[in-house]
Amino acid sequence: MNSWPPVPTEPPARHPDAPAPDTELPEHYAYCFGCGSEVEHGLHLRATAGDDLTVRSRFLVTETHQGAPGLAHGGLLACAFDEALGTAVGHLLRRPAVTGRLETDFVRPVPVGTVLHIDAHIDGVAGRKVYVSAEGRMNSVVGDIAVRARALFVLVELKHFIDHGRREDLRKVAEDPGLLGRSVDLNP
Numbered sequence: 001m002n003s004w005p006p007v008p009t010e011p012p013a014r015h016p017d018a019p020a021p022d023t024e025l026p027e028h029y030a031y032c033f034g035c036g037s038e039v040e041h042g043l044h045l046r047a048t049a050g051d052d053l054t055v056r057s058r059f060l061v062t063e064t065h066q067g068a069p070g071l072a073h074g075g076l077l078a079c080a081f082d083e084a085l086g087t088a089v090g091h092l093l094r095r096p097a098v099t100g101r102l103e104t105d106f107v108r109p110v111p112v113g114t115v116l117h118i119d120a121h122i123d124g125v126a127g128r129k130v131y132v133s134a135e136g137r138m139n140s141v142v143g144d145i146a147v148r149a150r151a152l153f154v155l156v157e158l159k160h161f162i163d164h165g166r167r168e169d170l171r172k173v174a175e176d177p178g179l180l181g182r183s184v185d186l187n188p
């Protein structure tokens with residue numbers, strides 16, 4: 001494995017208004033495939049703030065998440081890690097960010113019916129670049145590791161979403177701001 005983070009970084013600082021450890025975190029967008037309650041066959045990932053720079057997430061692998069008979073699709077598992085890692089950045093740093101790079105190591109097959117417990121950790125910050133990593137364990141926080149992931153998130157302005165988002169979806173959010181979780185400083 002290459003060294004991680006791959007560039008010199010500063011120690012990240014947990015935002016003073018970050019949710020306290022053990023706080024259950026809200027979905028960040030009702031139509032998010034990773035966490036949104038409005039997506040019938042989404043991952044419905046739930047997350048809890050951990051100590052310091054960590055967030056604990058979990059999701060149930062269902063039959064709509066299969067790649068091979070009875071086994072989770074690797075791309076969906078990568079999606080769960082994207083969500084879990086992004087949740088750590090969004091809630092602990094309270095800044096909007098997008099995934100620039102995501103790498104995954106699939107260590108064990110994950111059967112349908114498994115609850116995957118994903119522990120994410122913010123490892124370092126270099127300017128707008130935030131390096132995060134996570135491991136996913138099967139059926140318990142001390143279960144066998146099934147997947148490991150590392151990612152680079154890039155901090156962006158809210159303008160990023162306004163410039164690139166589809167108009168009709170942005171309009172829906174403007175009409176019903178409750179579709180977005182209150183996890184980021186809108187005017188940092």
Ligand SMILES: CCCCC/C=C\C/C=C\C/C=C\C/C=C\CCCC(=O)SCCNC(=O)CCNC(=O)[C@H](O)C(C)(C)COP(=O)(O)OP(=O)(O)OC[C@H]1O[C@@H](n2cnc3c(N)ncnc32)[C@H](O)[C@@H]1OP(=O)(O)O
Pocket residue numbers: 028034082083084085086087088090091095096097098099100101127128129152154156158161162170173180183184
């Ligand atoms: C209506 C408002 C809505 C607001 C919602 C707000 C917040 C949400 C709330 C809470 C969050 C909670 C939970 C979130 C949970 C899940 C999140 C899922 C996240 C995603 O699923 S998100 C979708 C997939 N994601 C994309 O859709 C990104 C597409 N992409 C781009 O939009 C640009 O590509 C961008 C912005 C990444 C960079 O563009 P840019 O022009 O701003 O900056 P630039 O290119 O200079 O990169 C800056 C430095 O990052 C380095 N860098 C960049 N990319 C790299 C790579 N791949 N490998 C290595 N290094 C890389 C450069 O090398 C440079 O490094 P250096 O500074 O050292 O030169």
